Amino acid sequence: MWSYLFKRLLHMIPLLLGVSLLTFLLMALAPGDYFTALSQNPQISPETIAHLKARFHLDQPWYVQYFYWLKSVLSGDFGYSMAYKIPATSLIVQRLWNTFLLSFFAMIIAWGIALPLGIWAAVKKDSWIDRGCSLAAFLGLSVPDVLLSLLALWFAAATGWFPVGGAQSPVNDLMSPAQQFWDRAHHLILPALVLAAADWAGIMRQMRSNLLDTLRAEYVTAARARGLGEGWVIYKHALRNAINPLLTIFGYSLAALLSGAFIVENIMAWPGLGRLTMEAFFAKDSYLVVDCVVMATGLLVVGNFIADLLLAWSDPRIRLNK
Amino acid sequence: METATALLTAEAKAPLSPWQLFRRRLKRRRIAMAGGVILIGLYLMALFAGFIAPYHFERQDRDRFFHPPLWPKLSGFHLVVPRYEAGDGSFVYHLVAGDTKPLRFFIRGDKYKLLCLIPATIHLFGTGDENYPAYLLGTDQFGRDVLSRLLYGSQISLSIGIVGILLSFTFGMMIGGISGYFGGRTDTVIMRLCELIMSIPALYLIISLRATFPPGMSSAQVYAMIIIILSFIGWASMARVIRGMTLSLREQQFVLAARALGQTHLKVIVRHILPNTFSYVIVAATLSVPYYILGEVVLSFLGVGIQEPNASWGNMLTAAQNTEYLRNYPWLLAPGTAIFVTVLAFNFLGDGLRDAADTKS
């Protein structure tokens, strides 16, 4: 098992390097940079700009820039955000945390809805419950994140039950710890629900079909033949095996979740990585775009690694294969 | 014994051809058929958008910003539209009781090009009177007819799905076929590349790619750009699956036979291996079109895709991001509903196709 996990871990390094290199290359291909707009400004002298460019190595070819960037990132420094005029590291860490919070809670809600529903639908196959669930899943799969987010905005504005935008209220700093916690949760609920609503349907359908597959398996008949109760057969023998393929699709579902979060963040003004990416994009702060893409990919890669861990823990065939 | 048993159990009845079986199974799935019919309707509407739309998509009615939707009523043998009168100031309209105008069909109006080719002025319906506009879905913040923009926008949003799929799936199939057929180092390099592309959350990669294009592109260039960006991402997953299928197909007899007849590698891949993946590809394509449509929607919505005054479902929704607009003029969400219906129809059709193509059941 350890060698398997070690291999997966080792696999992450070239992947992240490749992703950063690719994004860097794309940014190098992009026409103009942050200083193109700055040089239009008559109040800033060309010397100042040249000086700034030299400071950020922007006068060097892109691959040299890449190595400077890589060197500083490896020492934990994400450089300086030219658009925000603050060190990028604190910015990135804060936004990454917000995206993580949003995705994590959305995931918990989505899986919390999808797994029981999927099991229920599979056990009651072809009943009205099953039909209802699969119709709901169809609607859930088809409703675009953009529309859901807009509807949520409308709902928040119309009812006033939820704050519109942001991760906390402006006076959060002045609150007591309990109030702070509630304030953040209050801001988080609606975006997380929207993201979950876009995410649960695929998982539910997967859960249903996995369980139907395992319910047809011979070991389930064999378990029944031993006189085990139907509940025990379903919830111990069949379900335990239906979980494993779900863990292998976890990666795909996480990728979709992060893309969904990108949309939700931008529409509902949740200050996460996706929103930062768009802000950096419009400000032509290309290093910051690269940082965001790499961090988002990192989040995905780490998520996949955790799924691998869970799979190894759950499936003895993977755990014990040398 | 073994041979005897094999002989005994061999299939006797002349089986249906796979295609017959497929059609028979598909027909049994009404919901998939419904999805198909809805899609045909939507694409026909996009094709004849200029004719069906009562107005040109750029036409502004400066007296009627945020005009509410009008519902035609039956009066005698005519459909009539009521008239709304602007109230004082802030885009509030009052229904003027009893003041109606019959809706007329095949009526002269704004110029457009039928099928983007033939200049025409005949529209499906209209009132022919500027004071009695036929804003069935209301107007937006610039006084433009939402229905007309929705129809023109569908040309962009719906076609991007199809063109994008064609491009990326052709590319993905070729690359996947080559990768699986030749194997070795080619395969390793291609598969690592696919993994790389697939490991970046799609929208982050889309925005990075978007950054490489210069500002101030023409609308045709933007259209092409969106397709290129979406296809750049889309080919990878296709290539991976096709590669897997090719790996097993290349070991089969008919491939050996084709090689023995002296056909080139490329011909073997294109003529003998890839056709065997078609049933999978068609299902996957149907289920993937929504992602391309949604890709365009998101790009245009975020302001980096189709630009005003051109209409697309994405950039029409941008106005709805303003909560004040959204609360007072909910008809601005009409494009969202259109996206929803389209995606739903594709999912219904794709799901039915998949079940019908599934030989296991």
Next chain:
Amino acid sequence: MNLLEIKNLKMDFGIGADALRAVDGVSLTIGAGETVCLVGESGCGKTVTALSIARLVPAPPANYVGGEILLNGRDVLKMSNRELRDIRGGVVSYVFQEPGASLNPVFRIGNQIKESLKLHRPIGTPAPGTARTNETNTPCQRPALQDYDAEVIRLLKLVGIPAPESRIKNYPFEMSGGMQQRVMIAMALASEPKLLVADEPTTALDVTIQAQILELLHGLKQRLGMAILLITHNLGIVGDMADRVAVMYAGQIVELSPAKELLRRPLHPYTKALMNAVPKLAGGANRLSAIPGNVPRIGNFPPACRFAPRCPMAKPECSEKIPELVEVEAGRWVRCPFWK
């Protein structure tokens, strides 16, 4: 009273106009301690018949339209779920064709066997197996179970698994097919059943392993005195194992006979054809003869004698009315009026 008495069992797949008759009027008895072989080609209904004994065919699609299955004198088809769970394992245990697929891949084999023990012979209570009295040759009453692990090891030893102490922690995929099948047998024996149904237990195994497993089943039967219903498509293994043989074709039993007599002198044309399809070591250079035509598929059964279209001795009457299963000699039943 016989241990198992199947009387005129009729079972459909599906209901109404779509119904396909899978089992059509099967009657079969098995006495305590007896070994009966059910022989037939795939698709003839033998597996469905066997699974019906503990009502293990999922319903729907299965639909029992007639007959009864008396197990210990009680009709399985009328049992509640609770009662069914008691007889499954408690009276009748199963060994299936694919040991790899019949063992749950994610649980240790020791735990899977223990599951049966906990259910049917919980610690402290007298084992239900001790309740059986006169009908089998149980030498003595065994005391109640003291320790699950020890019993699992005893069972694994019983089915010939070497070093069982180290094996109980194995997962199924860590064992060979033959070993997996031994585990399946141990699991079936754990609940001390009176009837062991083995559905093609050796088909998926290597030839050398096949003989070992059959040997094992034979030995266990001698020692434990349970009845065995062995399902196979291979007439070659009948002689060593069976007391009686039932030959099934297209959902019906066509011949029922003591094993030795059947092998010496098959009566039904289908049985004869099957015999000729078995390669004989001593038979010289005779060609193997395949039966012409194909097994009729469920739903496509010929209207009268189901074997008539492939029968070398078919007469015009054969395609007019269904022949009855008739006792033509003592203990020999044949579904063919022209058996002579």
